Amino acid sequence: MGEDLWAPHALGDPELSPPPASAPGGVTLVIPTFNEAGNVGELLKRLGAALPAHLPCEVLFVDDSTDDTPAVIEQAAPQCAFPVSVLHRERADGGLGGAVVEGVKRAGTEWIVVMDADLQHPPHLVPELVGEGERTGAELVVASRYIAGGSRAGLAGSYRIAVSRAATWLTKGLFPRALRGISDPMSGFFAMRRSAVTAPSLKPLGYKILLELTVRCRPAKVAEVPFVFQDRYSGESKSTAREGLRFLAHLAALRTASTPARMIGFGLIGLSGFVPNLLALWLLTGTGMNYLAAEIVANQAGVLWNFLLIETLLFRDRRHRHRADRAGRFALLANADLLLRIPLIAVFVARLGMAVLPATALALVTTFFLRFAATETLVYLPRRAGRTTRS
Numbered sequence: 295m296g297e298d299l300w301a302p303h304a305l306g307d308p309e310l311s312p313p314p315a316s317a318p319g320g321v322t323l324v325i326p327t328f329n330e331a332g333n334v335g336e337l338l339k340r341l342g343a344a345l346p347a348h349l350p351c352e353v354l355f356v357d358d359s360t361d362d363t364p365a366v367i368e369q370a371a372p373q374c375a376f377p378v379s380v381l382h383r384e385r386a387d388g389g390l391g392g393a394v395v396e397g398v399k400r401a402g403t404e405w406i407v408v409m410d411a412d413l414q415h416p417p418h419l420v421p422e423l424v425g426e427g428e429r430t431g432a433e434l435v436v437a438s439r440y441i442a443g444g445s446r447a448g449l450a451g452s453y454r455i456a457v458s459r460a461a462t463w464l465t466k467g468l469f470p471r472a473l474r475g476i477s478d479p480m481s482g483f484f485a486m487r488r489s490a491v492t493a494p495s496l497k498p499l500g501y502k503i504l505l506e507l508t509v510r511c512r513p514a515k516v517a518e519v520p521f522v523f524q525d526r527y528s529g530e531s532k533s534t535a536r537e538g539l540r541f542l543a544h545l546a547a548l549r550t551a552s553t554p555a556r557m558i559g560f561g562l563i564g565l566s567g568f569v570p571n572l573l574a575l576w577l578l579t580g581t582g583m584n585y586l587a588a589e590i591v592a593n594q595a596g597v598l599w600n601f602l603l604i605e606t607l608l609f610r611d612r613r614h615r616h617r618a619d620r621a622g623r624f625a626l627l628a629n630a631d632l633l634l635r636i637p638l639i640a641v642f643v644a645r646l647g648m649a650v651l652p653a654t655a656l657a658l659v660t661t662f663f664l665r666f667a668a669t670e671t672l673v674y675l676p677r678r679a680g681r682t683t684r685s
Contacts, residue, residue: 320350321405321424324397326390327355327374330411331363335370337411342374344418352377354400356393358386393501395496407485413527415483423485424518432517433490438478441491443520465505468549472509475516478507483521502541509548546607556608560666563603571596597628612674623673631661
């Protein structure tokens with residue numbers, strides 16, 4: 295069958311629309327690609343040999359490439375016994391995870407299988423993943439390297455193995471309930487029922503899309519199938535130090551998705567701001583600056599530190615206003631905190647008869663809650679429903 299080549303287009307928020315009418319028993323393979331021209335031809339060839347004739351299947355590549363990957367897919371598609379299409383994105387919003395979300399939005403089959411294009415995920419396991427889901431009634435079936443019969447053999451070098459294991463331990467420690475029954479939350483090879491993707495808005499960052507789907511969608515039943523992680527067929531790994539930082543930011547965003555968790559994170563970041571504040575104060579007074587002026591200037595170092603961490607870790611998905619606008623509002627609130635705290639202490643001492651230390655502690659707690667609420671509502675106000683704004 296021929297290929298449906300979709301033209302590039304601009305994308306808005308990654309909010310999932312209601313699922314299309316599903317083809318009973320059908321499967322859509324969603325394959326995110328970034329410069330995989332050397333792999334996609336062989337991948338389609340192996341899929342053709344692995345997919346049984348009785349399983350209705352279509353392949354959707356969601357492509358962010360800067361090479362000729364879309365052209366290679368177009369050339370290989372007519373030789374396939376199943377429909378092959380490619381969606382090339384002008385902007386790689388959300389990285390490979392964002393590409394998967396775009397594919398899920400367009401899937402009209404009962405099952406969606408997500409896999410990489412580099413052949414480290416063996417194509418012959420696609421029918422087994424779907425079959426395990428049908429047999430057990432699971433909504434999510436994960437191909438795992440860490441159960442009996444599985445192996446991480448394709449991970450090159452002890453460093454990558456150590457990083458993979460550390461990432462797995464970290465995620466399972468942060469999300470013990472959401473990841474119960476999943477031994478390999480870092481896997482990029484899995485099958486899920488389209489009906490299980492119930493989150494109104496997925497916010498992927500980087501390539502660990504299974505973690506995003508599991509934590510936000512909470513599938514009712516999970517199954518696993520062992521697989522041996524293969525060597526990359528062609529090209530270079532996309533695992534870089536930058537992707538590692540994006541992964542940590544993604545973990546922080548998922549862990550602080552609720553208001554109480556964000557408040558705790560806000561407080562911890564505020565405490566960490568004492569370090570740059572005191573360091574700046576020490577440097578400024580060391581140059582002979584008056585201590586009062588140094589206090590004011592040093593406070594800005596702490597404010598900047600807090601702003602950068604809060605931007606990155608707590609409110610990544612709420613950065614709708616211009617960055618200068620957000621920074622100005624945040625700095626204004628942080629400095630107003632100082633002006634409010636002193637009158638509060640005076641009221642607690644003079645009117646309520648409190649001692650200075652308890653009054654100071656109560657004023658710190660009061661201004662903390664006020665500053666957190668003001669930051670959420672005045673600096674990082676959630677985007678209004680139905681409104682599409684590029685950040």
